[in-house]
Amino acid sequence: xxxxxxxxxxxxxxxxxxxxxxxxxxxxxxxxxxxxxxxxxxxxxxxxxxxxxxxxxxxxxxxxxxxxxxxxxxxxxxxxxxxxxxxxxxxxxxxxxxxxxxxxxxxxxxxxxxxxxxxxxxxxxxxxxxxxxxxxxxxxxxxxxxxxxxxxxxxxxxxxxxxxxxxxxxxxxxxxxxxxxxxxxxxxxxxxxxxxxxxxxxxxxxxxxxxxxxxxxxxxxxxxxxxxxxxxxxxxxxxxxxxxxxxxxxxxxxxxxxxxxxxxxxxxxxxx
Amino acid sequence: xxxxxxxxxxxxxxxxxxxxxxxxxxxxxxxxxxxxxxxxxxxxxxxxxxxxxxxxxxxxxxxxxxxxxxxxxxxxxxxxxxxxxxxxxxxxxxxxxxxxxxxxxxxxxxxxxxxxxxxxxxxxxxxxxxxxxxxxxxxxxxxxxxxxxxxxxxxxxxxxxxxxxxxxxxxxxxxxxxxxxxxxxxxxxxxxxxxxxxxxxxxxxxxxxxxxxxxxxxxxxxxxxxxxxxxxxxxxxxxxxxxxxxxxxxxxxxxxxxxxxxxxxxxxxxxxxxxxxxxxxxxxxxxxxxxxxxxxxxxxxxxxxxxxxxxxxxxxxxxxxxxxxxxxxxxxxxxxxxxxx
Numbered sequence: 036x037x038x039x040x041x042x043x044x045x046x047x048x049x050x051x052x053x054x055x056x057x058x059x060x061x062x063x064x065x066x067x068x069x070x071x072x073x074x075x076x077x078x079x080x081x082x083x084x085x086x087x088x089x090x091x092x093x094x095x096x097x098x099x100x101x102x103x104x105x106x107x108x109x110x111x112x113x114x115x116x117x118x119x120x121x122x123x124x125x126x127x128x129x130x131x132x133x134x135x136x137x138x139x140x141x142x143x144x145x146x147x148x149x150x151x152x153x154x155x156x157x158x159x160x161x162x163x164x165x166x167x168x169x170x171x172x173x174x175x176x177x178x179x180x181x182x183x184x185x186x187x188x189x190x191x192x193x194x195x196x197x198x199x200x201x202x203x204x205x206x207x208x209x210x211x212x213x214x215x216x217x218x219x220x221x222x223x224x225x226x227x228x229x230x231x232x233x234x235x236x237x238x239x240x241x242x243x244x245x246x247x248x249x250x251x252x253x254x255x256x257x258x259x260x261x262x263x264x265x266x267x268x269x270x271x272x273x274x275x276x277x278x279x280x281x282x283x284x285x286x287x288x289x290x291x292x293x294x295x296x297x298x299x300x301x302x303x304x305x306x307x
Numbered sequence: 308x309x310x311x312x313x314x315x316x317x318x319x320x321x322x323x324x325x326x327x328x329x330x331x332x333x334x335x336x337x338x339x340x341x342x343x344x345x346x347x348x349x350x351x352x353x354x355x356x357x358x359x360x361x362x363x364x365x366x367x368x369x370x371x372x373x374x375x376x377x378x379x380x381x382x383x384x385x386x387x388x389x390x391x392x393x394x395x396x397x398x399x400x401x402x403x404x405x406x407x408x409x410x411x412x413x414x415x416x417x418x419x420x421x422x423x424x425x426x427x428x429x430x431x432x433x434x435x436x437x438x439x440x441x442x443x444x445x446x447x448x449x450x451x452x453x454x455x456x457x458x459x460x461x462x463x464x465x466x467x468x469x470x471x472x473x474x475x476x477x478x479x480x481x482x483x484x485x486x487x488x489x490x491x492x493x494x495x496x497x498x499x500x501x502x503x504x505x506x507x508x509x510x511x512x513x514x515x516x517x518x519x520x521x522x523x524x525x526x527x528x529x530x531x532x533x534x535x536x537x538x539x540x541x542x543x544x545x546x547x548x549x550x551x552x553x554x555x556x557x558x559x560x561x562x563x564x565x566x567x568x569x570x571x572x573x574x575x576x577x578x579x580x581x582x583x584x585x586x587x588x589x590x591x592x593x594x595x596x597x598x599x600x601x602x603x604x605x606x607x608x609x610x611x612x613x614x615x616x617x618x619x620x621x622x623x624x625x626x627x628x629x630x631x632x633x634x635x636x637x638x639x640x641x642x643x644x645x646x647x648x
Contacts, residue, residue, distance in 0.1 A: 074348050074500060081500050152627045153512075167516055169500045171355060172348050176498050176505060178514040183479070185507070185514040187496075187620070200622040224627075284516055286531045290478045290626045294468045301636035303466035303643070 070212050070246040074172040075190070078212035078246050081170045083277040083284065086161035086254075089116025091148075093230035094270060096123050103143035113229070119161070121269040125232060131263045138231025147225050150297060151289035153184045153201035155225025156218045156240055157256045157270065165277050167284050168244075175207060175214070180284045188216055196220025199236050214244040223260075234260045250276040344543050344584040349501045351519075352543040354582055357620065358590055358612035360486055360493035361420040363390070366608075368427035368435030376435070377424040386422045393419060418491050423611065428487070430593075431607040444601040448571065457557075457571050465639035468632060473556050475635075477511060477626035479532045481556035482549060482578060483594065485513050486610070494620040495612065497582075504538050504545060511625040517547055524550050530574055532556050545582040552576040558596065573600035588614045 073079030089097070095118040102111025127135060138145060148154065154162055159179050169176040175188040188207040196204035196219045204220035223236035243255040252274040259267040299306025344352045363386075368375075378386065400414040427435035440448075451457045455464070458472045465471065474480050485508040486495060494509030506515045517538040524535050527550075535551035554574040576598040583591045590612040597605040 081503075153622075153624060169498055169503060169505050169516065171498050171500055173355070174498070176507070176514065178505070178516055183511075183513055185512060187507075197619075198621075201624055201627060202622055281522060281525075283518060283522075283525075285525070285529065286533060288478055288532055290476060294476065298468050298632055298636055301633060301640055302468075303640070 068246075068248050073170045075170065077170075077209050078214070079170065080168045080175070080214060080244055080246060080252065083165045083167045083282045084252060084274040085165040085277055086163070086272055087275050088119060088161065088272055089114055090119045090161040090270070090272065091158070091163055091228055092116060094119050094228045094232055095125065095230070097230070119270045119272045121271065124268075126265040126268055128263060128265055131233075135231050135233060138226065138233060140231075142229055142231055144296065146229055146231070148229065149293065151182055151293040153182055153225065154179070155201050155221060156186070156203050156205075157242065157258070158225060158227055159184055159186075159202070160242075160254060160256075160274070161272060164287060165282070165284060178284060180287050182287065182289055188214075193217070199223075201225055203240070210243075212245060216242040216244070218242065233263070234258065235262050237262045244274075247273070250278060252276075342585055347499055351499060351501075351540065352545070352584065353499065354497045354504070354545060354584060354590065355499050356497060356614045357616050357618045358495045358497060358592075359418070359615055359618050360488040360495060360610060361423060361613065363420040363423045364425045364428050364488075364610075366428050366487065367437060368429065370434075370436065372426050372435070374433045374435075376426055376430065378426060383422065383424050390419065390422045412490070416491050418488075418493050420488060420493075421613070425609070425611065428608045428610060429606055430609040431595075432604070438602045438604045438606055441599070441601060441603055444571075444573070459570075465635050468636065471632070471635065473532075474511075475632065477629045477632075479511055479513065479556060481558060482515070482533045482552075483558040483596070483608075484556070485510065485533075486592075486594075487558075487608070488610075492621075492623050494618055496620055504547075506547075507620070509620045510623045512623050527551065530554075534576070534578065541581075543583065545580075547578075547580040547582075549578045549580070550576075552578075571601070572596075572598045575600050590614075 070078035070080075073081060092113040093116060097113065097116055097118070099115045100113050102113065104111050143149065148158075148162075153159075159166065159177070159181070162179070162181050164180040166177060166179040169178060174190050176185060177188065178185045184202055186202040186205050188205040190207045193206040194204065199220050199222040201222055201224065203218040206217045206219075208215050208217075218238075218240040221234070221236065221238045221240070223234050223238055226233050237260045239259045241257045241259075243253075245253045247253050253271065254274050255269060255271040257267050257269050258264070295306050344354070347353045347355075397415040397417065397419075429435045429437065432438055448457055455470075458470055468476055474484070479485070489510070492510040496505075496507040496509075498505040498507065502519050504517045504519065506517065507513065508515075513533060515533055515536055517536040519538045519540070521539065522537065524537060529535065529551055530553040531551055532553055532555070534549040536547050536549040538545055538547045540546075552572065552574055554572065557571040576596070579595040579597070581591075581593045581595075583593075585591050592610040592612050594608045594610075595605055596602070596607070
């Protein structure tokens with residue numbers, strides 16, 4: 036989009052102005068949209084959704100970069116991408132910023148995605164795999180294709196996290212037509228992306244899902260963790276409905292693809 | 308998993324007390340046909356709730372019981388007495404849990420279920436036992452992996468992670484392994500939305516999202532551990548037909564290879580599940596297993612699921628915490644090294 040705007044500068048001023056008219060209304064045009072009602076009488080979020088961005092590689096703005104293994108060639112490389120972090124900067128404390136760099140260096144073996152560990156929140160929502168929202172007349176289940184991860188969002192009386200988990204304790208509520216999920220009890224072992232962005236077991240994430248038209252959700256998450264960041268920060272992105280007639284979640288049980296990495300060294304014939 | 312017990316530690320004593328009170332047993336036959344289940348707001352029969360598996364019934368019936376589907380009063384009383392004794396032992400083990408450490412889970416972790424009169428989970432064939440294997444399946448099991456046999460319960464060999472079964476590997480326990488009662492984390496939850504039913508299993512965090520719109524199965528090339536499920540309503544019953552299985556998982560209490568388990572199936576497996584609510588608190592859950600390459604005839608399991616909305620499904624992060632795999636393999640390598648000396 037940025038390139039488009041720049042290109043249009045070469046045209047007559049009037050046509051540039053015209054173009055910007057097309058670009059600007061993105062957020063405003065849906066103000067009048069009224070989502071259909073779901074089984075609970077609230078906005079219907081049921082469907083199979085997927086992010087279409089490069090946040091799983093790096094939630095911040097990034098140029099393309101080489102993958103951690105030259106053996107797989109360009110397949111392992113990261114494409115360039117516009118970030119999803121509001122203002123682009125993540126307010127790391129100095130020691131946490133160093134840890135992030137260390138994570139990136141060790142990503143081939145240390146990224147929990149490589150190990151097929153559950154993706155945690157918010158990463159589960161923007162991995163390059165679909166997920167399904169199952170909005171019942173009471174609670175709401177999020178089912179992710181990757182690693183068979185799932186989380187039940189409690190829409191009743193909020194509960195306290197009994198223990199830390201990968202996918203957190205999820206308490207939901209409606210603010211108008213926006214589903215707000217308060218996530219606590221995260222174990223902080225998941226990363227936010229392949230670039231090594233991370234939080235701790237003190238993470239508190241507030242997510243907001245708003246249906247902006249028939250085929251899109253707007254997703255926002257405010258991320259707070261006073262042990263890692265100097266202040267809360269925010270990500271946002273659209274999520275796209277998988278509109279194929281035969282769209283369905285399949286299985287991506289990735290454990291068997293991570294075993295050589297995790298246990299190969301212990302085999303009788305060790306994996307080199 | 309263990310976290311549950313940390314969370315619900317205080318509830319253990321209360322549950323143990325409940326278990327010691329004799330409850331009337333449940334006969335295996337569906338007890339009423341006249342029950343009409345509540346409906347969801349969009350008009351489907353409502354099966355939603357938490358329906359933990361019941362531990363109290365063996366997979367196969369004792370051969371000496373023949374075609375008898377229920378325990379006698381005397382047998383049932385003995386079973387209840389045994390359960391009460393066990394509950395007491397579990398409560399004591401809870402109290403003593405800090406005193407000694409072993410390699411197995413402490414006894415109070417175990418979900419033992421409510422004593423039932425049902426003599427076996429298998430209700431067809433009428434003898435409550437698995438039908439014979441086909442000649443092809445016998446040959447396959449014997450010759451698999453160059454005569455080593457299919458990966459099973461600990462066989463003392465750990466050259467690779469592939470020598471261990473898929474539950475040890477924390478991949479899955481398969482569709483049936485995920486519902487057949489095991490030692491703990493037997494939580495099942497049913498959720499519904501228009502056009503879908505989700506059957507969610509606590510171990511190992513499975514959520515089978517079942518479309519009800521009559522769409523065809525995916526291409527037969529797409530082989531999945533939990534298969535490809537399609538559901539439909541037959542009256543007030545939910546019927547789910549599942550195909551597209553891999554031949555890498557097994558049916559059984561742990562997804563593979565304990566003695567008495569049905570064990571490995573072929574990729575021709577077809578599973579037909581029927582969920583019928585028989586009361587506010589019960590589902591008659593029948594699972595018919597059809598695999599002509601493995602068993603000489605189809606067989607059917609009956610589970611009387613009992614609703615327990617106080618049961619809390621927790622995240623069973625099996626793979627993420629699978630220290631056992633590294634320990635088993637590195638232990639085997641240490642043993643190899645010791646033998647060489």
